Amino acid sequence: METGMPPFAEQDSATHSAAPPAGHSQDDTLLVLPDALAKVLGDNRALPSLPASVMQIVALAESPDANLQDFTAAIERDPALTLRILGLANSVFHAYDTPAETCQEAITRLGIDATLSVALGFGLASQQQFRARGLDLSYFWQRALISALTSYTLARQLALPSPGRAFTLGLLQDIGMLALDACLRRGYAALLSSVDDHAALSAAEHKAWGCDHALVGAWLAQRWGLPKQLVSGIANSHLPLDQVLIGQRCVNAAGPLAEAWLDCSAADNHAATDDMPLTDMLRELVPTLGIDEDALIELLCGLQETLPPTAELMHISCPPEFDATRTLLEAKQQLHAHHLKLSQQLLNQRLEIERLRLRQADLTQRVSHDPLTGLFNRAHLEALLEQHFREALDQGNELSLVFIDLDYFKQLNDQHGHRLGDEVLKGFAGLLRELLSHDILGGRYGGEEFVLFLPGAGAEAAMRLAETLQQRMASRTLAVTVDHNAIRVSASMGVVSLVDSDFVNAEDLIQAADQAMYIAKRAGRGRIARYCDGVEEEPQQDSV
Numbered sequence: 001m002e003t004g005m006p007p008f009a010e011q012d013s014a015t016h017s018a019a020p021p022a023g024h025s026q027d028d029t030l031l032v033l034p035d036a037l038a039k040v041l042g043d044n045r046a047l048p049s050l051p052a053s054v055m056q057i058v059a060l061a062e063s064p065d066a067n068l069q070d071f072t073a074a075i076e077r078d079p080a081l082t083l084r085i086l087g088l089a090n091s092v093f094h095a096y097d098t099p100a101e102t103c104q105e106a107i108t109r110l111g112i113d114a115t116l117s118v119a120l121g122f123g124l125a126s127q128q129q130f131r132a133r134g135l136d137l138s139y140f141w142q143r144a145l146i147s148a149l150t151s152y153t154l155a156r157q158l159a160l161p162s163p164g165r166a167f168t169l170g171l172l173q174d175i176g177m178l179a180l181d182a183c184l185r186r187g188y189a190a191l192l193s194s195v196d197d198h199a200a201l202s203a204a205e206h207k208a209w210g211c212d213h214a215l216v217g218a219w220l221a222q223r224w225g226l227p228k229q230l231v232s233g234i235a236n237s238h239l240p241l242d243q244v245l246i247g248q249r250c251v252n253a254a255g256p257l258a259e260a261w262l263d264c265s266a267a268d269n270h271a272a273t274d275d276m277p278l279t280d281m282l283r284e285l286v287p288t289l290g291i292d293e294d295a296l297i298e299l300l301c302g303l304q305e306t307l308p309p310t311a312e313l314m315h316i317s318c319p320p321e322f323d324a325t326r327t328l329l330e331a332k333q334q335l336h337a338h339h340l341k342l343s344q345q346l347l348n349q350r351l352e353i354e355r356l357r358l359r360q361a362d363l364t365q366r367v368s369h370d371p372l373t374g375l376f377n378r379a380h381l382e383a384l385l386e387q388h389f390r391e392a393l394d395q396g397n398e399l400s401l402v403f404i405d406l407d408y409f410k411q412l413n414d415q416h417g418h419r420l421g422d423e424v425l426k427g428f429a430g431l432l433r434e435l436l437s438h439d440i441l442g443g444r445y446g447g448e449e450f451v452l453f454l455p456g457a458g459a460e461a462a463m464r465l466a467e468t469l470q471q472r473m474a475s476r477t478l479a480v481t482v483d484h485n486a487i488r489v490s491a492s493m494g495v496v497s498l499v500d501s502d503f504v505n506a507e508d509l510i511q512a513a514d515q516a517m518y519i520a521k522r523a524g525r526g527r528i529a530r531y532c533d534g535v536e537e538e539p540q541q542d543s544v
């Protein structure tokens with residue numbers, strides 16, 4: 001029966017066979033401590049050690065020649081460990097029909113990797129040899145156990161291949177703290193009392209000795225001869241989640257989760273608090289681990305059941321009970337509230353971006369367009385014309401231009417008012433817009449003056465365009481007076497082509513067209529005149 005709990009239930013023979021051969025040197029991955037620490041830790045006799053029986057099991061786990069009988073013999077030499085292994089194999093986590101009666105049966109059920117986990121955990125946690133200086137050993141092992149269970153459960157949830165190893169790494173990831181505490185004594189005690197949490201501890205260790213307890217733990221694990229995967233797993237156990245692979249991520253997430261769990265337990269038992277350390281952890285883990293919020297909370301709720309029996313098996317005092325289900329539900333509610341806030345912020349940001357986009361579009365429009373008519377303004381027209389002027393010169397293309405000036409506009413304003421004058425300008429702009437295309441560009445030059453230009457086309461095309469415009473003006477009402485009189489206006493136009501003279505720039509071209517336009521004015525208005533080679537042509541007489 002699957003209980004969801006057992007770090008010891010898998011038959012992870014792959015891990016065993018993948019272990020390096022006995023005596024295999026791990027020199028290629030030899031971990032080196034910073035000088036200051038190496039001097040103090042070196043061969044310090046105070047360093048934590050493993051019981052001989054556990055050392056033998058570790059050695060067997062590293063040996064490709066070891067068989068089940070070898071493991072059984074090694075474990076049976078330690079009656080307390082044998083009892084633990086039998087107890088575990090027959091616990092609620094391994095609901096077989098018949099109980100395991102021999103050590104060999106128990107190991108077969110647990111698997112080698114899980115047996116090693118039990119041996120290491122039991123061997124370390126149950127030892128009384130560690131005389132802590134500044135460490136709260138009870139808290140240390142509680143954290144380690146919760147971390148081991150969480151790491152294991154996460155690995156199971158993600159269907160990773162070695163949840164047993166995740167358990168062992170969760171348990172051993174802070175083993176370096178034991179070494180530092182034993183060897184540095186007061187120095188480490190002072191450092192421990194100066195920090196508030198685990199992350200701050202790692203940072204302080206780095207500052208003081210050039211590395212944190214994760215590296216010290218890995219160094220220690222290497223001295224004990226633990227499998228290479230365990231050594232590197234411990235070394236990497238404090239790296240940020242986004243810097244490690246998913247298997248390691250379960251381990252690295254488990255430590256802070258265990259700390260948050262114990263914080264909640266302490267808060268629940270000592271003082272009411274609104275502080276919810278688990279909420280922050282969940283918020284970080286949900287996207288990083290790829291486990292959805294509900295599954296993660298359910299998984300953590302399961303800890304409530306698995307923690308007490310596992311603590312008993314490992315001889316670790318159980319953390320004070322607290323209403324974890326309620327705490328996790330509150331954390332979930334806080335998380336939802338946080339999501340809502342984030343969604344609102346996101347919405348506000350989108351609205352703000354849209355507002356800025358519209359404002360930007362509006363500013364861009366204002367920079368290049370005339371506000372009354374919506375046509376290109378003078379500055380933009382000049383820039384555009386200059387660009388086409390250069391291109392036409394460079395590529396030997398034609399370019400022609402029509403300068404348009406509405407006739408008697410002052411008179412119109414004086415007679416009907418400035419507002420009607422504006423209406424006429426807008427009406428004329430509408431008429432002009434009908435003529436604009438990819439090949440015909442134009443806009444308002446200023447006041448009652450407008451410009452059209454034709455890239456790639458000569459004076460004949462420009463003349464035809466001016467005539468079309470003139471015809472349409474003759475038949476189009478541009479505005480209506482208050483007493484319903486239709487207003488039509490005429491315009492005087494000057495036409496120029498790039499080939500008409502040696503023009504130096506676009507401004508020259510406009511001036512030439514302007515001059516031609518004045519010829520048309522002087523000839524009686526409502527006419528079109530061409531500028532030709534500096535010689536002003538006689539205006540046509542047939543204009544409207």
Ligand SMILES: Nc1nc2c(ncn2[C@@H]2O[C@H](COP(=O)(O)OP(=O)(O)OP(=O)(O)O)[C@@H](O)[C@H]2O)c(=O)[nH]1
Nearest residue numbers: 405406407408409410411413418419421422447448
């Ligand atoms: N309503 C209105 N009038 C404008 C605007 N811009 C310029 N004007 C007027 O246009 C008139 C141009 O007058 P003039 O330069 O004397 O030219 P005109 O009266 O058209 O005479 P000719 O060009 O010689 O036919 C002025 O009275 C300006 O005030 C505008 O945006 N709206």
